[in-house]
Amino acid sequence: xxxxxxxxxxxxxxxxxxxxxxxxxxxxxxxxxxxxxxxxxxxxxxxxxxxxxxxxxxxxxxxxxxxxxxxxxxxxxxxxxxxxxxxxxxxxxxxxxxxxxxxxxxxxxxxxxxxxxxxxxxxxxxxxxxxxxxxxxxxxxxxxxxxxxxxxxxxxxxxxxxxxxxxxxxxxxxxxxxxxxxxxxxxxxxxxxxxxxxxxxxxxxxxxx
Amino acid sequence: xxxxxxxxxxxxxxxxxxxxxxxxxxxxxxxxxxxxxxxxxxxxxxxxxxxxxxxxxxxxxxxxxxxxxxxxxxxxxxxxxxxxxxxxxxxxxxxxxxxxxxxxxxxxxxxxxxxxxxxxxxxxxxxxxxxxxxxxxxxxxxxxxxxxxxxxxxxxxxxxxxxxxxxxxxxxxxxxxxxxxxxxxxxxxxxxxxxxxxxxxxxxxxxxx
DNA sequence: TTATCATTGTTGCAATTGCAACATTTTAAA
DNA sequence: TTTAAAATGTTGCAATTGCAACAATGATAA
Numbered sequence: 418x419x420x421x422x423x424x425x426x427x428x429x430x431x432x433x434x435x436x437x438x439x440x441x442x443x444x445x446x447x448x449x450x451x452x453x454x455x456x457x458x459x460x461x462x463x464x465x466x467x468x469x470x471x472x473x474x475x476x477x478x479x480x481x482x483x484x485x486x487x488x489x490x491x492x493x494x495x496x497x498x499x500x501x502x503x504x505x506x507x508x509x510x511x512x513x514x515x516x517x518x519x520x521x522x523x524x525x526x527x528x529x530x531x532x533x534x535x536x537x538x539x540x541x542x543x544x545x546x547x548x549x550x551x552x553x554x555x556x557x558x559x560x561x562x563x564x565x566x567x568x569x570x571x572x573x574x575x576x577x578x579x580x581x582x583x584x585x586x587x588x589x590x591x592x593x594x595x596x597x598x599x600x601x602x603x604x605x606x607x608x609x610x611x612x613x614x615x616x617x618x619x620x621x622x623x624x625x626x
Numbered sequence: 627x628x629x630x631x632x633x634x635x636x637x638x639x640x641x642x643x644x645x646x647x648x649x650x651x652x653x654x655x656x657x658x659x660x661x662x663x664x665x666x667x668x669x670x671x672x673x674x675x676x677x678x679x680x681x682x683x684x685x686x687x688x689x690x691x692x693x694x695x696x697x698x699x700x701x702x703x704x705x706x707x708x709x710x711x712x713x714x715x716x717x718x719x720x721x722x723x724x725x726x727x728x729x730x731x732x733x734x735x736x737x738x739x740x741x742x743x744x745x746x747x748x749x750x751x752x753x754x755x756x757x758x759x760x761x762x763x764x765x766x767x768x769x770x771x772x773x774x775x776x777x778x779x780x781x782x783x784x785x786x787x788x789x790x791x792x793x794x795x796x797x798x799x800x801x802x803x804x805x806x807x808x809x810x811x812x813x814x815x816x817x818x819x820x821x822x823x824x825x826x827x828x829x830x831x832x833x834x835x
Numbered sequence: 836t837t838a839t840c841a842t843t844g845t846t847g848c849a850a851t852t853g854c855a856a857c858a859t860t861t862t863a864a865a
Numbered sequence: 866t867t868t869a870a871a872a873t874g875t876t877g878c879a880a881t882t883g884c885a886a887c888a889a890t891g892a893t894a895a
Contacts, residue, residue, distance in 0.1 A: 479766045481759075521745060532741040536730060539748045542755065549758035550690075556765040557680075557688045557804040559853075560881070588842065595766040597883045602844055604882095618843070618891090768883075769851070797872060806853045811874055813852095827861085827873075836895100843890070851882070861872065 419487060421461055421513075423537045429530035436525055439515040450504045457517045459491040459538075465510025468589075471502050480592045483585060489541050491517060556595060561604040564594045569614075569623055583619040629696060630670055630722075632746045638739035645734055648724040659713045666726045668700035668747075674719025677798075680711050689801045692794060698750050700726060765804060770813040773803045778823075778832055792828040 422430050434440075441463065444450065450467075462484050469482040469490060481502065484490055490504070520538070525531045551571050558564045568590075572581050583590055591598035605621075608614045615622040631639050643649075650672065653659065671693050678691040678699060690711065693699055699713070729747070734740040760780050767773045777799075781790050792799055800807035814830075817823045824831040 481762075521749060526738060526741060529735065532735060532744070535741070535744050535748055539744055539751060540730060542748060542751045546751065546755060546758065549755065549762065552762060553690075553758065553765065556762065559804065559806075562881095586842065587844095595768065597768075598843085599845075599884080600882050603846085606844080771851095795872065796874095807873085808854080808875075809852050812876085815874080838895080839893085841890105841892075843888100845888080846886095847884105849882100849884085851880105853880075854878090856877095857875085859872100859874070861870105863868100863870075865866100865868080 419461065419463060419513075420541060421489075421534070421537050423540075424533050425530045425537075432528075433530050433534055434513075436528070436531065437515050437519045439513060441511060441513050443509070443511045444506045446506055446509050448506045448510075450506070457491075459489060459515045459517050459520065461513040461515075462486055462488045462490075463511040463513055465506060465508040467504055467506045467510055469502060469504050479595065480585075480589055483589075483593075485584075489545060552593070555593075561594070561596050561601055562608065564596065565601070565604060565608065566613075568594065569621070573623060579623040581621040581623070583621070587619065628670065628672060628722075629750060630698075630743070630746050632749075633742050634739045634746075641737075642739050642743055643722075645737070645740065646724050646728045648722060650720060650722050652718070652720045653715045655715055655718050657715045657719075659715070666700075668698060668724045668726050668729065670722045670724075671695055671697045671699075672720040672722055674715060674717040676713055676715045676719055678711060678713050688804060689794075689798055692798075692802070694793075698754060761802070764802075770803070770805050770810055771817065773805065774810070774813060774817070775822075777803065778830070782832060788832040790830040790832070792830070796828065 425433065444465075464486060466486065466488075467484040468480055469484065471479045471481050482488070482490055484504075520535070554571065555564050555567045558567050569581060573579060585593075587602070588598055591601045594601065605614070605616055609616060613623075613625050615624060634642065653674075673695060675695065675697075676693040677689055678693065680688045680690050691697070691699055693713075729744070763780065764773050764776045767776050778790060782788060794802075796811070797807055800810045803810065814823070814825055818825060822832075822834050824833060
């Protein structure tokens with residue numbers, strides 16, 4: 418059961434979803450959902466995974482969000498760029514869509530499951546902020562090397578291991594760090610040569626500290 | 627009245643603050659509050675302003691958060707970096723401090739003002755995410771020029787004017803963009819020479835589109 | 836299996852940036 | 866008001882990075 422429905426039983430869940438006029442949609446792999454990103458909604462990945470990708474006028478691709486199972490996304494949570502954004506499913510993906518405007522309507526205040534839902538949403542939202550902070554943390558480092566090392570350190574702190582298995586491709590990592598892929602590749606090579614890491618493809622082992 | 631107490635009357639507010647064991651503290655200008663950033667709290671700037679600043683092992687200063695009146699901050703919302711973080715008041719500042727662990731305790735579910743408070747907090751939290759997204763938007767641009775232009779565009783979209791008055795110093799802007807100050811200064815000069823902007827100090831006028 | 840496409844790895848070179856050092860201007864404090 | 870401190874502006878130079886072009890490897894579908 419999804420964190421969003423923590424302490425809300427199935428019966429209440431159904432009432433809640435009706436109350437919020439929400440719907441569950443399924444998409445096949447590699448579906449592009451442009452409209453979904455633009456409407457004023459909150460979405461939750463119930464099953465599968467997806468990415469939100471921005472392409473600016475220079476054609477630079479940037480991954481705005483990496484959405485796994487349980488991830489939350491939507492207008493309020495994603496970026497409101499002037500550039501083109503699109504959401505692409507990476508697997509067959511089941512998504513819960515909730516109209517954001519309905520969520521804060523105060524007519525619902527009397528339903529205990531509604532109040533619990535808001536609390537759950539707050540909790541999840543705080544996790545989103547933590548993720549954003551991590552990315553900002555990484556992006557504010559000035560050199561590619563420092564960006565990589567900060568990314569590694571955060572990973573290690575979270576997973577408690579020096580053996581990193583990237584959750585996405587190196588190409589995507591370069592996008593996440595907002596650096597040129599080949600320049601990043603070169604920096605990884607230097608880090609290897611200087612004995613800081615071992616790496617092959619998505620597998621990276623930290624040899625320091 | 628602060629957005630956080632939207633639809634909560636003064637009488638209820640007092641009950642609420644007691645319920646959450648929260649306190650209102652006042653700090654003089656230029657006070658450094660190290661502990662505040664580290665404890666598991668949510669703070670709201672009721673009056674005044676402050677900055678959360680990170681200094682990494684190279685001595686690079688980065689502004690993590692620019693806190694104005696009504697801004698929210700705290701462990702969950704700010705970054706959990708390995709580097710040193712400190713919060714510095716820019717004016718005489720009044721801060722509401724709430725123990726975060728208390729906020730989601732479910733014993734309080736029966737109080738309507740408590741539920742309203744959670745809703746208000748959710749709403750504010752979403753604004754925080756929007757700000758984070760804006761910064762990420764800017765930081766993912768690859769050149770200083772593109773970072774500046776993206777920053778200007780966001781400002782224009784928000785304020786609806788081509789006349790920009792920076793909310794902080796140019797030095798701080800460089801930190802916000804995570805670029806070298808003098809390099810940014812040079813880029814601003816080029817933008818002026820090429821007729822894209824006029825600028826003097828914190829005043830910048832967009833001449834394009 | 837084979838063909839096709841995506842990802843990864845490599846490198847020279849030009850463009851951008853950070854750094855350092857300093858002059859000038861603005862702001863804040865005594 | 867005077868003085869000190871902070872912010873802004875400028876520039877040469879070296880380091881870092883992006884870009885382009887290509888080879889090698891790995892994954893996916895016919």
